[in-house]
Amino acid sequence: METTLNNNDNVINGRLIYTNHVAQTLDDITARLKPVSVHVLVDANTASFVLPRLQAESQTIGNAHIMETGGAGDLHKNLDTLAGIWQKLGDDGATRRSLLINIGGGVITDMGAFAAATFKRGIRFINVPTTLLGAVDASVGGKSGINFNSLKNEVGVFADAETVIISTTFFNTLNSQELLSGYAEMIKHAMLTSDEMTWRLLRYDVTAFDPDTLLKLLQESVEVKCRYVNADPTDKGLRQALNFGHTFGHAFEELAMERDSPLSHGYAVAFGMVAALILSHMKEGFPSDSLHRYSDYVRDNYGAFPISCKDYDRLLDFMAHDKKNSNPEGYTFTLLKAFGDPVIGAEATTGDIKAALDIYCDMIN
């Protein structure tokens, strides 16, 4: 199946606001929504680094009920934390006309969105992603949920935020690795769009970002995701383009977990996209020079995720599990004919994948 998405499609998404004036924006939106009460969800990180500033600058946040989850990170994205949020919303008197504002990374926005979507059968919520990965990856698409039974996002719903406020003002609290992790998803969006956008992003040094420049790049990137999500809101076809690099990436992530040296999601995707471009070159004629230029960029900025042929079978296991529900016979990938020309549902054999991993080892190790 080839994509038929027209990159010039008009993207109408009034839910997204790009701004570096977050406090004022929150006050403006709240004045319009007139909630009977405002509740704010933060994690330990945003409680320390983001909340005090917003409490001082925004009347809405200053007067809100504050809920802090036990800690930050994926481990806390579970049923216990969710039940605690429901409980606190009830205890703080939230009604169907209240508003929940989720301030944090993907864990907080995913879990807070799910809590809001299910409390009294749904209250309004605003997401304020405070990480680059959260802003680019978790801010559109309406995916919400928690991990359950040791499975990521096993329980959740599709629920749209009233507004997502996308800003770079909080990113000065992130280290280089966190910035690069989010940036990998931006590069992925560029690769789905054009040569020009891809090379422009690879030339930009996100670790020395200027807030307003990065906000513009972020908007351009999120709009790519919006086009795919709008074309396929419930994730049944075209949207799979956004999985580019993720089949390999998730397998690398799980292998790293088994080695007890976890790889952050964005880093896994950065390495996964090298492997996916190799497979794209083999199966779809993706240009070799572009592949090498990207793999040089990854090595220079993300370092290496070394594997050997002894890891291939384990990686294939992970990939088979990753996509087990879609194609029982073979392996399915999103590949690229060229930057801006994705192929969804490309088939590959075990032999293809091992050959691609051989080349990956030569290039990255």
Added chain:
Amino acid sequence: METTLNNNDNVINGRLIYTNHVAQTLDDITARLKPVSVHVLVDANTASFVLPRLQAESQTIGNAHIMETGGAGDLHKNLDTLAGIWQKLGDDGATRRSLLINIGGGVITDMGAFAAATFKRGIRFINVPTTLLGAVDASVGGKSGINFNSLKNEVGVFADAETVIISTTFFNTLNSQELLSGYAEMIKHAMLTSDEMTWRLLRYDVTAFDPDTLLKLLQESVEVKCRYVNADPTDKGLRQALNFGHTFGHAFEELAMERDSPLSHGYAVAFGMVAALILSHMKEGFPSDSLHRYSDYVRDNYGAFPISCKDYDRLLDFMAHDKKNSNPEGYTFTLLKAFGDPVIGAEATTGDIKAALDIYCDMIN
């Protein structure tokens, strides 16, 4: 606010199937939906009285994964039971293309619908209500959820079943009280519709029902609810007509709970509608003869729920809590000018309510 609903509006609701051939219908639907697996949720009652028959008659149910909740009743409509359903779905290999069939009363269909709507961000589900109350009350409207933090339906979503199969074939397992409890909601729908429909229902003896006749009456009744729900899917205005009798009814229900002699929901509504018709007579000129004819019917079939003037303040407390989120100044009711002519958002004072309760005591005690 008066209703503007036209009773002749075309009701399009392909999700509802009225049939007394449930097994065949389930097989037909499943053949069309082609789920990768079928999972069936039952409670202790339906596991004993309904499931064996469907397992024998329906290939779909015969081959399905069966989940049984710990027991029947509202006490089990909680987060623990819900988590158990999610867990079992996962353990039984359910995927996003699986199908959940909920077979039971309102507890099972509400909770099963919520489990399906949230498992892997939503799988398809079919509801098969097995009680008259469930068929008439819980089968349309898309309300799903669980009790939480001692509050009814505190957590849930609006989620539409793929299909609701409405049938009277299972009602022979219900006793007279269970039949009359559901019938009160059917009478309410009739009162919102016309004199003719109301008197026709009051003449019918539901405790000696014929399955096909009752199925026709049930269809007529559910279609009344559909018209209101279709006109107001998220319960913000017109749908409040369906609360007729429920402000008094819920207060009676809670008072009975405090007296340690619980009143079933339908009985509370039957008594609540007597009080609501009295208030309708006082405030909206509802005809006195119709009021007396209905209260005679209630006394003959439902008996009495005796109260005294010492209970008034407690009842007012319950009513204030019941509607506290909508009107902080006064009490709001759905009343009737006549059968078929509801008034939504009618205001009443404490004095009005006490006067209505005085008359209620004279009529019912």
